[in-house]
Structures are given as C-alpha cells and as structure tokens.
Amino acid sequence: MMKVLCTSVDHLPATLEGNERAFTLFKTAKRAGVGTIAQGWRGSLKRKGFAPSPATWDFVQFCLSVCAADLSCLRSTSADGWTRTIELTVALHEPLLWESWKGHAEKMLKILTGDYWTLHFVVGGVAPPNGRPQPLAHDCISLLSGGLDSLIGGIDLVTTGRRPAFVSQLAHEDSERQRRYAMLLGSGATHMQWSHGISFTGSREPSTRGRSLAFYAFAVLAASKIAGRAAQVFVPENGFICVNPPLVPGRVASLSTRTTHPLFIEMLQELLDGLGVSVRLELPYRFKTKGQMLRECADQVLLGTVASDSTSCGRFRTYNRKHCGRCLPCMIRRAAFLSWGPGRDTTRYEFPSLLGSDKSSGPDDPMAAALAVLSVRDHGLNRFLGATLAFASPSERGSYRQVLQSGINELEALLQADRLL
Secondary structure, three states, rough: OOOOOOOHHOOOOOOOOOEEEEEEEOOOOOOOOOEEEEEHHHHHHHHHHOOOOOOHHHHHHHHHHOOOHHHHHHHOOOOOOOOOOOEEEEEOOOOOHHHHHHHHHHHHHHHHHHHHHEEEEEEEEOOOOOOOOOOOOOOEEEEOOEEHHHHHHHHHHHHHHOOEEOOOOOOOOHHHHHHHHHHHOOOOOOOOOOOOOOOOOOOOOOOOOOOOOHHHHHHHHHHHOOOOOOOOEEOOOOHHHHHHHOOOOOOOOOOOOOOOHHHHHHHHHHHHHHHHHOOOEEEEOOOOHHHHHHHHHHHHHHHHHHHHHHHOOOOOOOOOOOEEEOOOHHHHHHHHHHHHHOOOOOOOEOOOOOOOOOOOOOOOOHHHHHHHHHHHHHHHHHHHOOOOOOOOOOOHHHHHHHHHHHHHHHHHHHHHHHHOO
C-alpha cells in the first residue's frame, strides 16, 4: 500500500507514518521530505480575478492531489511492477460534499490509471481564491496542448463563430507553441497556461497516467470565469486515440492511455454534476479519425500553414524535440497527413520511413500496428476489438466501430506506403 497525504500547511501533521508521503497545497512547508503542489498559484489566481465556487476549487485540489500521488508512487515497487495500490488522503475545503462520491471517484481513477485507489476526504483544504470577479469575454473553453488535434479544434471553433478561451498545461517543448497558436486564433491575451508545480525529492514515476487530471482541473477552473449557463469545455481528440484500442493483446487496461476515453469522460462528467460544478465536457471528434479531422477542418488554408509545426510524438524528448516517426502517435499523425494529401507533411522525423527504423527506444509500435492490421484483415474488426466497445451505448457503438475501422485503414495505408506491409 502506497500512502499519500495532500493538505494545507496549517493542517500538516507534526509526524508522518514511515511509508507515507506528504504534499502541501499552494504553499511550501519548508520541511524535509514534504513535497509542494503549485506553490504560490492561489495568490496568483486571486490577483487575476478568480473567485471559483468551493466545489470547483475542491475539484482542482482533488485533481492536483491525484497528480501528486501518481508522480510520487513508483510502479516498479508494486507487486507486478505496474499496478499500484494507493491510499490517498485529500484535504478539501468542503469534504462532506465528496463523501457520497468517494466510490465513484475511486472507480474513475481505476479506469484512468489502472491502479487500485482508496480515497479519504478530510478537512484542512485551502479556501478558494477570492479575487474580484472578472468574467471572460468568451463563450467556451478549449484545451490547447500544442498537438495537431487541439489546433484543429481551436481553428474549427473560431471559424464557426465560437469565442473560445484556450487553456494549456505548461510543457517544456510546447509552451511557446501553445502561445503562438492562441495568438493565431485571436485569444492570446486571455490564454491560460498553468503548471501543476508538483515538487518533491526522490524518483518520479514516468508513466503519468493521471497527469491529464491537472489539465481538466485547469479547464474547469477557467470555465468558472465564463458567465451564464454551464460552460462548455472542448476536449479535441480524434476518436481512434479516445478509445485507443489495444493493437496487440498485451496492451490492455492502463498499458494504453485512457486520458480522453469516453467512459472516463462520462464518469468525470457525472462527478462534476454530482458536486454541482456547472461545466459540460465535450468530445467533438470522438467519431472522427485524425485524417478526417485534417480533411474536414473548417479553415484549410490556415491549417496548411501550421499543421506540420504541431507536435504528436510520444518520444519528443528522447529525440531532442524531434518527432521519432515510429511511435504510435507519430504513425497516426503520418497516416493522417497521408490521407490529407501528398506533400502536406513537412514534419522532420528521426525515422522518415517505418521500414528499417531503429527499435532502440520503447516498444515496437510499427510491429504492433502491422499485427493489428493483419488481424483485422484475417479475422475481421469485431474479433480484433473484442470487448473494446463494451462501454458504448447501442446507439453509438456503430459510430465508434466505424471510426476504429477508418483509423485501422489509415494505418494500413501508411504501412503499405512505407513497404512494411
């Protein structure tokens, strides 16, 4: 059992259990062995006119606490080297509101990270910032990562007359790119870029399956500044990656990311509704492939000038801020560009072709993609998917099935173009 406590400095106990790791929210405890989450951020939010409801603020504190636990609990120390058992105690401003949602939140985190979570909600959380309210002159929030999907999502919203405010999670390689895109789309002045600011001594867990919760926390917080009815929060992600079907049998459960999986988003929405947080999470491209998103983007001229500048690679740091060309996100990106049209992709790849590409880092994604394509060819899509679509309602299952078939077709075209098949 891995034990983590996240609380305010004022409620930090004098002594901790031997195997317990502690974090303080928004202020450092200046104590050896105690980590810090988003130091100084609450004061910054107050100065910028944020005055979220207690429920919204506690959602932020909960998400950041999960991120801290996810980063500080090493999978390598678990019984099977991957699945962790985590007992997380979160101090909230209004913890009683969360008690009836404890089981729901534990199941939601199990879907997201693949781990077994036990949650405790206690008093001692930090009070919400009470800035002078300054409503945003926008009608929705859209996540902006620096990737191709979020870029297309922003272009489509602006082109069709929406007024999105963009929210980003700071990333070393993409922070400047995020700012450029927000400026390009006319919302540079209100672009919100935040970091979870989780700091502690010791090793960090690199899988970061829970990191996306910080992104959702930032989006929900930003939505609190939009006046009127429930603010929409757009999560622009193509349907193939949303569902993220395991290409080979070994990539089940948390071995494939569930960051934007429709079931996770549905459970996150239920939690927000139950807490009284007035936000609507939207997955506008859940029935489209990345190639379809490119082909159907509302401003083809603008997209053509910036699409290749976006980032997709799962090993961007490994190759010194260059796309590898052979990880699954890179293959889906290359396949999408190929379906968009010849000569469109000017991205610099470490491995411009999958044929003969070096497997020096990470799993053999091209082989996994080839096996998936051959499995669909030989046995059909239903056999390949198995129970992948068990989450979907009967009315939507056909649409999810179609986007996964189209995604496999795009990958097959890439593998054939590179003479891997």
